[in-house]
Amino acid sequence: MTIQTHSFQAEVSKLLKIVANSLYSEKEVFLRELISNASDACDRLRYAALTEPKLLADDPELQVRLSVDAKQKTLTIEDNGIGMSRDELIGNLGTIARSGTSAFMSEASGDEKKDVNLIGQFGVGFYSAFMVADEVTVESRKAGESEGWRWKSAGQGEFTIEEVDTAPARGTRIVLHLNKDAKEFLEKPRLSGIVRTYSDHVGLPIRIAGEDGKAETLNKASALWTRPKSEITAEQYTEFYHHVSHAFDDPWLVLHNRVEGRIAYTTLLYVPSQRPFDLFNPERKSHLKLYVNRVFITDDCEELLPGYLRFVRGIVDSEDLPLNVSREMLQNNPVLVRIRQALVKRVLGELQKKADKATEEYATFWGNFGPVLKEGLYEDAANQDKLLELARFHSTAGDGLVSLKDYVARMPEGQEAIYTISGDSLATLRKSPQLEGFRAKGVEVLLLHDPVDDFWMGRISEFDSKPFRSITRGDIDLGAVKGGDADKSDDKAEAPAEKDIGTLIALIKQTLGEAVKDVRVSKRLTESPVCLVADEHDLDMHLARVLKAHNQ
Ligand code: ADP
Numbered sequence: 001m002t003i004q005t006h007s008f009q010a011e012v013s014k015l016l017k018i019v020a021n022s023l024y025s026e027k028e029v030f031l032r033e034l035i036s037n038a039s040d041a042c043d044r045l046r047y048a049a050l051t052e053p054k055l056l057a058d059d060p061e062l063q064v065r066l067s068v069d070a071k072q073k074t075l076t077i078e079d080n081g082i083g084m085s086r087d088e089l090i091g092n093l094g095t096i097a098r099s100g101t102s103a104f105m106s107e108a109s110g111d112e113k114k115d116v117n118l119i120g121q122f123g124v125g126f127y128s129a130f131m132v133a134d135e136v137t138v139e140s141r142k143a144g145e146s147e148g149w150r151w152k153s154a155g156q157g158e159f160t161i162e163e164v165d166t167a168p169a170r171g172t173r174i175v176l177h178l179n180k181d182a183k184e185f186l187e188k189p190r191l192s193g194i195v196r197t198y199s200d201h202v203g204l205p206i207r208i209a210g211e212d213g214k215a216e217t218l219n220k221a222s223a224l225w226t227r228p229k230s231e232i233t234a235e236q237y238t239e240f241y242h243h244v245s246h247a248f249d250d251p252w253l254v255l256h257n258r259v260e261g262r263i264a265y266t267t268l269l270y271v272p273s274q275r276p277f278d279l280f281n282p283e284r285k286s287h288l289k290l291y292v293n294r295v296f297i298t299d300d301c302e303e304l305l306p307g308y309l310r311f312v313r314g315i316v317d318s319e320d321l322p323l324n325v326s327r328e329m330l331q332n333n334p335v336l337v338r339i340r341q342a343l344v345k346r347v348l349g350e351l352q353k354k355a356d357k358a359t360e361e362y363a364t365f366w367g368n369f370g371p372v373l374k375e376g377l378y379e380d381a382a383n384q385d386k387l388l389e390l391a392r393f394h395s396t397a398g399d400g401l402v403s404l405k406d407y408v409a410r411m412p413e414g415q416e417a418i419y420t421i422s423g424d425s426l427a428t429l430r431k432s433p434q435l436e437g438f439r440a441k442g443v444e445v446l447l448l449h450d451p452v453d454d455f456w457m458g459r460i461s462e463f464d465s466k467p468f469r470s471i472t473r474g475d476i477d478l479g480a481v482k483g484g485d486a487d488k489s490d491d492k493a494e495a496p497a498e499k500d501i502g503t504l505i506a507l508i509k510q511t512l513g514e515a516v517k518d519v520r521v522s523k524r525l526t527e528s529p530v531c532l533v534a535d536e537h538d539l540d541m542h543l544a545r546v547l548k549a550h551n552q
């Protein structure tokens, strides 16, 4: 048999250097990563077997098996899942295919200490095996194929591939030759401790071979979301979050629910405490995993959540979809439509509770995900009112965030509209000359600095019967507003004569010519001599600039 040698993609070599030299103290996470891969592989086989039952037939009980060989200093992790073909071994274990790992690489600085902390944040998947092993052998046979393959590497720039008979009948066997600092992973109690900590939620048995040849199951082996809430600890919820989301922050919100009624389903949803790295990817993909009666169907189901809730992670397990549901059948599926409506309602409801009761936590959440949630203001007309209540803004009233309700509650008598100004940065907005007249009158102005603000502002005309008005557009008369310094000062005595103003305006018009549409006397200034505004029916100035920047 021929042995072929391949080079790792340059980024993988770089990554492996960081991983192998790292003094990362929690090396044990390698086991979590490999078990997680094994469990994904079993999930995928179970799904494939829905349409092709013979893939499962010979060996229907999906499981992960651990074994140690103290003499050879090896730890073996074996699954009977989907397996990998030769090309898949090369593609999956030789390049950085996974987005989490590429995000890690783009953040990696070359400074070892910093990068090691990043490993904890991103996780480096399969490659974490090289934290504990000086040689890794992967033998695999893809379900339904006859050839088996061996992938082998010392993690130093190269790996080899050859065809072998010793591959498992189906699935993947990973043999780690442990390095001298990793001998602890030969000890059974240590291994079972790790499995209980990180992988208890995995829905298939993780077994360890004993000396007597008998295997002992280390985990509960029932999917976490099927267990009663009272039996699940906060740590277990967090571990499961790490598993389903490939993220390593702590979840901010955990929503575990079983719904029975006309349709029955269980959801376990998480709102992260940190921004996922792909939050602003143009695909705006949702990341919920869909299960049908505990069988994994897909993690690519657009139907489960709208794009503006794409930061939510977790699973939905339905009892009403047919098991052999195809991805095509998921589109416009009435069961999913109902589930989606309920999920949106529930997530928004829980956010509102936090907004009411935990202002500071909510402000942090808003800082992370507010710009995404606001997309819902123009996408989801049905939930517009709820979203407006959840929205928070910076304003001229101070440094903190304000809600529209608070804004309206403190409007001075005579103020008819909710005033806004939009621009690229808070700092510039705060210095806008257009704000002067409002400040003088004690009228608060919302400072909109998210690109998305321009889009929903074009769609939504009012909140609580008060219209939104951009102060850089058209004429604004604050004459009816009571209070503020403007009323007290009597600069009327010094006001210039009408005809002098007329002459001045004519002069300015002549000088600026085509550069402006019109020149008018303004009541919004108190200190600056001039400011730019758009006409009532023209695009808001900032939106015009945004669109121009995008060549629209
Ligand atoms: P991720 O699991 O996030 O995709 P990993 O680095 O952990 O990233 O794994 C890379 C890929 O290698 C997986 O996506 C999968 O396609 C493949 N893989 C890894 N382990 C296994 C396994 N035990 N069985 C089948 N495929 C696997």
Ligand code: MG
Pocket (backbone or CB within 6 Å): 033, 036, 037, 125, 126
């Ligand atoms: Mg993985």
